[in-house]
Amino acid sequence: MSAVAMDFVSKYAPGIAEHLVIQNATETQNTLYPGVDLNSLSWIEKTWAEYYIAVGNPIIATGMMSFLLHEIVYFGRAIPWLIIDALPYFQKWKIQPNKHVSRAQIWKCTKVVLLTHFTCEAPLILAFHPICCYFGMKTFEVPFTSLAVMAAQIAFFFVFEDTFHYWAHRGLHYGPFYKHIHKLHHEFSAPIGLAAEYAHPLEVLILAQGTITGPFIYCLFRGDLHIFTVYVWITLRLWQAVDAHSGYDFPWSLRTFIPFWAGADHHDFHHASFTSCFSTSFRWWDYSLGTDVKYHAYKDRVAAAKKSERAAVEKRLFEEVEKEGIKAERIAGMGGGKAGQEGHSKGKIE
Numbered sequence: 001m002s003a004v005a006m007d008f009v010s011k012y013a014p015g016i017a018e019h020l021v022i023q024n025a026t027e028t029q030n031t032l033y034p035g036v037d038l039n040s041l042s043w044i045e046k047t048w049a050e051y052y053i054a055v056g057n058p059i060i061a062t063g064m065m066s067f068l069l070h071e072i073v074y075f076g077r078a079i080p081w082l083i084i085d086a087l088p089y090f091q092k093w094k095i096q097p098n099k100h101v102s103r104a105q106i107w108k109c110t111k112v113v114l115l116t117h118f119t120c121e122a123p124l125i126l127a128f129h130p131i132c133c134y135f136g137m138k139t140f141e142v143p144f145t146s147l148a149v150m151a152a153q154i155a156f157f158f159v160f161e162d163t164f165h166y167w168a169h170r171g172l173h174y175g176p177f178y179k180h181i182h183k184l185h186h187e188f189s190a191p192i193g194l195a196a197e198y199a200h201p202l203e204v205l206i207l208a209q210g211t212i213t214g215p216f217i218y219c220l221f222r223g224d225l226h227i228f229t230v231y232v233w234i235t236l237r238l239w240q241a242v243d244a245h246s247g248y249d250f251p252w253s254l255r256t257f258i259p260f261w262a263g264a265d266h267h268d269f270h271h272a273s274f275t276s277c278f279s280t281s282f283r284w285w286d287y288s289l290g291t292d293v294k295y296h297a298y299k300d301r302v303a304a305a306k307k308s309e310r311a312a313v314e315k316r317l318f319e320e321v322e323k324e325g326i327k328a329e330r331i332a333g334m335g336g337g338k339a340g341q342e343g344h345s346k347g348k349i350e
């Protein structure tokens with residue numbers, strides 16, 4: 001941490017400053033890794049330990065890594081979608097081919113996302129390491145968890161997040177919550193990857209709980225979780241969120257191999273129809289509770305159309321879905337309580 005920032009913290013928050021003291025490399029190694037032979041570790045575990053030793057304070061080391069991981073993974077995944085969107089070759093797989101975002105929209109989206117990252121995340125960064133320690137999560141420790149255990153833990157986080165997100169997202173469609181919180185995210189009726197976190201700061205904080213609460217609950221009951229596993233989970237979750245907003249459905253998209261994977265095909269329909277498809281990763285909550293009836297009715301009608309007429313039928317039906325979506329969004333945008341919730345009972349498309 002720079003001297004200026006450290007002086008500021010020492011002056012205004014001396015209680016915090018005492019936890020941010022940076023030790024030299026020898027002191028850090030003796031404190032964090034007493035008796036550990038770093039040369040006996042795998043390359044990645046050794047690099048991990050060397051990083052914590054080089055930074056000299058685990059709170060700052062975890063904070064910096066968490067923030068950088070989020071920025072690199074989010075923009076690293078979103079920017080290729082902007083390039084794909086600019087290439088004519090990929091247009092045939094665009095879900096809403098008539099919708100194009102302007103440079104001004106991309107720039108506005110980037111500014112909102114960065115502002116939210118810096119204002120919402122930055123204050124939480126310093127708290128992340130102590131919170132992880134409080135729940136018993138391993139941070140600087142090496143070695144990591146085995147791959148098999150890691151995979152099982154991440155599978156649990158996916159299921160937990162999907163469930164949390166489904167209900168929180170439906171709650172955000174309740175008129176007053178929609179009007180004041182979720183409306184910003186629905187400015188894109190045909191989303192782009194970069195818009196995955198284009199949302200009110202409160203929405204970002206609420207939905208982030210689904211990502212981070214699973215690991216903390218796991219820690220409470222099992223206590224053998226490493227933050228490295230959580231980083232792998234956050235990376236996969238960010239890829240899922242950005243891809244779901246990409247606006248493209250390829251023949252090689254994950255949902256074509258895993259039938260219950262939601263993907264862009266499902267979430268794009270949410271943005272267009274407004275009242276269907278609330279899940280993130282999986283389709284089962286929407287399917288079980290009938291909030292994807294309109295989506296399946298639309299898909300079935302398109303599939304039943306003659307091959308020669310399919311494109312025209314698809315276009316006409318999607319316009320109908322969109323028209324209803326715009327109407328429902330307008331009512332919810334004025335705080336109408338039922339608008340965001342009634343779609344599941346209106347599954348028919350004429």
Ligand SMILES: [Zn+2]
Nearest residue numbers: 169173182270
């Ligand atoms: Zn929504």
Ligand SMILES: [Zn+2]
Nearest residue numbers: 185191245267
């Ligand atoms: Zn969305």
